[in-house]
Amino acid sequence: MEGYRVMPIAEAALVGDIFLTVTGDKHVVDIPHILSMKDGAMVANAGHFNWEVNVPDMKDYAVEIKQIRPYLEEYKLNNGKSVYVLAEGRLVNLGAAEGHPASVMDMSFANQALGMEYIVKNRGKLECKLHTLPESIDYEIASLKLEAMGIKIDTLTPEQEEYLNSWQI
Numbered sequence: 001m002e003g004y005r006v007m008p009i010a011e012a013a014l015v016g017d018i019f020l021t022v023t024g025d026k027h028v029v030d031i032p033h034i035l036s037m038k039d040g041a042m043v044a045n046a047g048h049f050n051w052e053v054n055v056p057d058m059k060d061y062a063v064e065i066k067q068i069r070p071y072l073e074e075y076k077l078n079n080g081k082s083v084y085v086l087a088e089g090r091l092v093n094l095g096a097a098e099g100h101p102a103s104v105m106d107m108s109f110a111n112q113a114l115g116m117e118y119i120v121k122n123r124g125k126l127e128c129k130l131h132t133l134p135e136s137i138d139y140e141i142a143s144l145k146l147e148a149m150g151i152k153i154d155t156l157t158p159e160q161e162e163y164l165n166s167w168q169i
Contacts, residue, residue, distance in 0.1 A: 009028065009029065009033050010032065010033060010036070013029075013032075013033040013034070013036045013037045013041075014036055014037075014038075015038075016037070016038070016041065017038065017040070017041055017042065018041070018042045018043075018044075019037075019041065019042065019043045019044070019053075020043075020044045020045070020046055020092075021043075021044070021045045021046065021047045021052035021053060022046050022047045023047045023048075023052060024047045024048035024049065024052070025047070025052060026049075026051045026052070027051060027052070027053075027054045028047070028052045028053070029043055029052065029053045029054065030054045030057075031054055031057050031058065031061065034053075034054070034058055034061070034077075034083055035061065035077065035079055035081075037081065037083055038081070039080075039081040039082055040081075040082060040083075040084070041081075041083050041084070042083075042084040042085075042086065043083060043084070043085055043086070043089070044085070044086035044087065044089075044092040044096075045086075045087070045089055045090065045091060045092060046091060046092050046093045047091070048091075050088075050089060050090045050091070051089075052089075053085065053089040055085060055088065055089035058075055058077075058083070058085075059075075061075075061077050061078050061079070062075045062076060062077055062078070063076050063077065063078050064076040068084070070096075071086055071087045071088075071092075071095065071096035072084060072085075072086055072096075073085045073088065106145070107141060107145060110141045110144065110145070111133060111137075111138075111141060114133075114137045114140065114141060115133050115137065118133070118134065118137060
């Protein structure tokens with residue numbers, strides 16, 4: 001819908017220059033894909049675990065692995081091509097970026113802190129199970145963040161709230 005070409009990874013490997021996985025699945029970029037990539041292609045993983053790009057098996061096809069700079073390795077493959085791997089195939093947003101910026105982490109820490117406060121305030125009232133953070137806490141965190149950034153937004157009128165709450169799924 002946005003004009004991007006969509007295709008299976010086996011086809012994309014033949015034409016793409018940069019491959020960034022974000023699936024959370026295993027071997028999304030696997031050996032057949034890597035071997036068919038253009039010389040100089042780059043691969044990175046920002047998904048979930050370290051195995052979205054099959055780096056361990058790629059080592060079996062490498063005739064040389066050279067560190068170009070921190071967090072960037074060149075794998076010279078036995079087919080004559082080079083593939084560049086960011087952050088050793090680990091989570092590039094953590095491994096190569098040295099963590100999330102404070103502007104992201106403050107939101108995460110706020111969720112954790114206010115979530116813990118909620119648990120303490122409701123001690124003995126909560127079942128021993130996984131709970132979703134109440135929506136009111138999410139709104140409080142978002143409001144605090146916007147206020148800290150000096151951003152003002154509209155609030156719903158009572159009529160708008162009533163209308164939105166009338167929807168049935």
